[in-house]
Amino acid sequence: MIGFHEFISEFNDAxxxxxxxxxxxxxxxxxxxxxxxxxxxxxxxxxxKSDKSMLIHQPTGSAPVNWxxxxxxxxxxxxxxxxxxxxxxxxxxxxxxxKIEEIYSFSRQKLEDGQKIxxxxxERDMSDxxxxxxxxxxxxxxxxxxxxxxxxxxxxxxxxDANNVLVVIEAKRYSAxxxxxxxxxxxxxxxxxxxxxxxxxxxxxxxxxxxxxxxxLHDFGFEYRKISPPKYMERFHKKQSxxxxxxxxxxxxxxx
Amino acid sequence: MIGFHEFISEFNDAxxxxxxxxxxxxxxxxxxxxxxxxxxxxxxxxxxKSDKSMLIHQPTGSAPVNWxxxxxxxxxxxxxxxxxxxxxxxxxxxxxxxKIEEIYSFSRQKLEDGQKIxxxxxERDMSDxxxxxxxxxxxxxxxxxxxxxxxxxxxxxxxxDANNVLVVIEAKRYSAxxxxxxxxxxxxxxxxxxxxxxxxxxxxxxxxxxxxxxxxLHDFGFEYRKISPPKYMERFHKKQSxxxxxxxxxxxxxxx
DNA sequence: GGGGAGAGATGCCGC
DNA sequence: GCGGCATTTCTCCCC
Numbered sequence: 001m002i003g004f005h006e007f008i009s010e011f012n013d014a015x016x017x018x019x020x021x022x023x024x025x026x027x028x029x030x031x032x033x034x035x036x037x038x039x040x041x042x043x044x045x046x047x048x049k050s051d052k053s054m055l056i057h058q059p060t061g062s063a064p065v066n067w068x069x070x071x072x073x074x075x076x077x078x079x080x081x082x083x084x085x086x087x088x089x090x091x092x093x094x095x096x097x098x099k100i101e102e103i104y105s106f107s108r109q110k111l112e113d114g115q116k117i118x119x120x121x122x123e124r125d126m127s128d129x130x131x132x133x134x135x136x137x138x139x140x141x142x143x144x145x146x147x148x149x150x151x152x153x154x155x156x157x158x159x160x161d162a163n164n165v166l167v168v169i170e171a172k173r174y175s176a177x178x179x180x181x182x183x184x185x186x187x188x189x190x191x192x193x194x195x196x197x198x199x200x201x202x203x204x205x206x207x208x209x210x211x212x213x214x215x216x217l218h219d220f221g222f223e224y225r226k227i228s229p230p231k232y233m234e235r236f237h238k239k240q241s242x243x244x245x246x247x248x249x250x251x252x253x254x255x256x
Numbered sequence: 257m258i259g260f261h262e263f264i265s266e267f268n269d270a271x272x273x274x275x276x277x278x279x280x281x282x283x284x285x286x287x288x289x290x291x292x293x294x295x296x297x298x299x300x301x302x303x304x305k306s307d308k309s310m311l312i313h314q315p316t317g318s319a320p321v322n323w324x325x326x327x328x329x330x331x332x333x334x335x336x337x338x339x340x341x342x343x344x345x346x347x348x349x350x351x352x353x354x355k356i357e358e359i360y361s362f363s364r365q366k367l368e369d370g371q372k373i374x375x376x377x378x379e380r381d382m383s384d385x386x387x388x389x390x391x392x393x394x395x396x397x398x399x400x401x402x403x404x405x406x407x408x409x410x411x412x413x414x415x416x417d418a419n420n421v422l423v424v425i426e427a428k429r430y431s432a433x434x435x436x437x438x439x440x441x442x443x444x445x446x447x448x449x450x451x452x453x454x455x456x457x458x459x460x461x462x463x464x465x466x467x468x469x470x471x472x473l474h475d476f477g478f479e480y481r482k483i484s485p486p487k488y489m490e491r492f493h494k495k496q497s498x499x500x501x502x503x504x505x506x507x508x509x510x511x512x
Numbered sequence: 513g514g515g516g517a518g519a520g521a522t523g524c525c526g527c
Numbered sequence: 528g529c530g531g532c533a534t535t536t537c538t539c540c541c542c
């Protein structure tokens with residue numbers, strides 16, 4: 001438990017040094033901006049980052065209950081028994097008011113991190129895989145070099161089949177739904193119109209598809225290919241299982 | 257700075273008591289599950305919640321760089337100069353390995369929070385507003401009681417115009433895009449087919465619409481209405497600007 | 513800055 | 528659990 005006066009001093013000092021902060025506190029919260037929200041009194045974790053963004057987490061769930069974007073302004077004032085923390089982002093017209101009733105703990109730290117996460121197994125990797133292995137779609141499929149931003153739109157993969165009919169492919173890394181079919185439909189219609197072609201094939205590539213989406217797909221005359229996104233690191237790990245840090249990962253992967 | 261042995265003991269005790277934790281540390285991270293990722297050494301904030309979910313934040317940005325869902329398992333082991341924190345969610349087949357090089361600070365706290373956030377200004381509030389004020393769409397519009405899950409789909413608002421022509425309305429709280437138009441199109445087509453009607457009107461209600469989306473909208477013969485989501489609390493605050501922090505919140509439920 | 517689309521999206525609700 | 532959809536989505540990339 002930390003007194004408000006000591007906290008105010010520490011908080012403002014940390015803020016001026018662009019340190020990151022973690023606060024455990026009981027508080028009530030009101031947000032006003034893109035929407036409006038209220039959250040009555042309870043225990044939460046408040047994070048303030050070096051970029052002056054803020055996140056508030058309840059003790060459960062993976063999404064923050066309230067937050068403010070970077071470059072927000074912070075002001076602390078004691079009001080009666082409580083400490084008001086007012087967070088403002090004037091350019092975005094967003095306001096967060098936190099009535100802090102009790103502070104359980106406070107940590108501050110200057111954090112240095114120049115690293116950027118590298119992710120594999122995304123939809124992009126999936127279309128790369130299709131480009132490199134066109135037979136995943138069908139024998140004789142000839143993909144054109146992928147053009148995300150053609151005049152036809154943001155098409156994942158684009159090519160010709162064995163009969164030189166144009167093929168538009170939409171890849172989804174997860175179970176394909178109505179939205180994926182609608183998207184494919186929009187692209188196919190665009191290409192048909194732009195090229196003045198009657199026949200353009202549409203193919204949805206995904207590990208799964210919902211029954212409704214598949215029905216809609218067939219109604220439009222499109223096709224489904226069951227294809228899963230690649231996991232490059234996993235493959236790498238299986239090949240090279242003798243490394244230090246990563247080796248344990250690998251072993252832990254061998255749960256299947 | 258905290259020693260690994262002391263940390264292990266504190267961490268495991270906190271875990272067994274379902275406390276929440278905040279850790280500032282330098283670490284490397286590897287994730288494997290729905291996708292795969294790696295993040296080289298840097299300073300981060302690690303949160304572990306009462307529900308045994310985990311969030312890892314870099315010093316900037318509002319989204320976590322890595323995370324694990326609730327009910328994950330945690331295991332700590334000293335390996336050479338580092339402390340390995342292995343997080344596992346076996347049912348989801350997700351694995352997170354954190355190589356902790358240095359711990360700057362550690363906080364733990366039992367958090368109690370039974371409150372649920374109340375949000376206004378959502379799309380749902382928008383369709384409620386249209387139901388209560390049908391003239392926002394046009395003179396003579398008669399909304400039917402809203403049925404989110406009709407056999408026609410999850411239609412926002414549904415009604416008849418002055419000439420008893422069926423009207424399907426899709427509301428968007430933000431600037432409407434291609435996806436919104438596609439969605440409206442899908443609903444209109446569904447209703448046309450289900451009811452065997454030639455003429456069903458489609459209206460997109462949103463505060464804004466992109467030029468491309470508006471063109472597509474008109475190509476399909478649909479219409480746009482410029483309507484913004486309501487902000488009940490804001491209206492209330494303007495009327496009653498002399499209350500203390502919380503009285504407004506409570507009454508803000510009586511928004512209309 | 514807006515538009516368009518993916519995300520390890522998350523969360524909610526309904527079946 | 529899956530399906531369908533909104534989200535104060537967030538993030539990225541391109542124009």
